[in-house]
Amino acid sequence: MFNLILFGPPGSGKGTQSEKLIAKYNFKHLSTGDLxxxxxxxxxxxxxxxxxFMDKGQLVPDEVVIGMISSTLDNNxxxxxxLFDGFPRTATQAEALDKLLELKQQSINVMLAxxxxxxxxxxxxxxxxxxxxxxxxxxxxxxxxILEYNKKTSPVADxxxxxxxxxxxxxxxxxxxxxxxLIKEIDSRIHKK
Ligand code: ADP
Numbered sequence: 001m002f003n004l005i006l007f008g009p010p011g012s013g014k015g016t017q018s019e020k021l022i023a024k025y026n027f028k029h030l031s032t033g034d035l036x037x038x039x040x041x042x043x044x045x046x047x048x049x050x051x052x053f054m055d056k057g058q059l060v061p062d063e064v065v066i067g068m069i070s071s072t073l074d075n076n077x078x079x080x081x082x083l084f085d086g087f088p089r090t091a092t093q094a095e096a097l098d099k100l101l102e103l104k105q106q107s108i109n110v111m112l113a114x115x116x117x118x119x120x121x122x123x124x125x126x127x128x129x130x131x132x133x134x135x136x137x138x139x140x141x142x143x144x145x146i147l148e149y150n151k152k153t154s155p156v157a158d159x160x161x162x163x164x165x166x167x168x169x170x171x172x173x174x175x176x177x178x179x180x181x182l183i184k185e186i187d188s189r190i191h192k193k
């Protein structure tokens with residue numbers, strides 16, 4: 001298996017690039033944002049709990065997200081690899097993910113971090129808010145999401161830097177240019193194995 005984390009702040013293009021990577025490599029896409037929104041749509045207890053945090057732009061508690069990931073890993077035993085998108089978002093989640101993968105004799109191969117300036121992020125998120133229909137794409141909530149990212153999520157990059165699994169990729173430019181940058185990093189690692 002080849003397990004990849006696509007990392008970056010809100011609005012860095014993780015969703016867009018994930019779609020393209022999945023089409024190319026057949027990874028199983030694991031987006032905690034999508035999984036949570038699906039729970040909200042189905043009005044499950046987990047979804048109703050998560051919504052309280054998401055509407056404010058705050059992170060959903062670790063135990064909720066980790067439980068959701070754990071069952072998704074169990075439900076997908078025969079995949080070429082997982083593409084984690086929007087997860088792990090805290091150091092606690094990163095440690096939990098390592099443990100869950102270890103139980104399956106698996107590990108993370110690489111964390112690719114999309115590098116985008118804060119100015120560009122706010123611009124993209126506001127533009128997305130005009131069409132996404134996502135209640136958290138408005139100015140007040142966007143600000144909270146970026147603060148949460150800087151405080152709780154950016155330390156996750158250090159976690160993978162320590163094990164030499166982190167790689168920065170240019171997150172500005174055309175969608176195709178950014179995609180090429182990601183492919184280059186993935187292919188150099190897949191082919192080494
Ligand atoms: P974005 O990357 O644009 O912020 P996501 O769809 O990844 O969008 O996340 C939307 C919201 O869902 C987050 O603001 C947060 O409240 C919640 N969320 C998603 N993934 C996680 C996670 N791994 N841990 C905690 N909360 C999460």
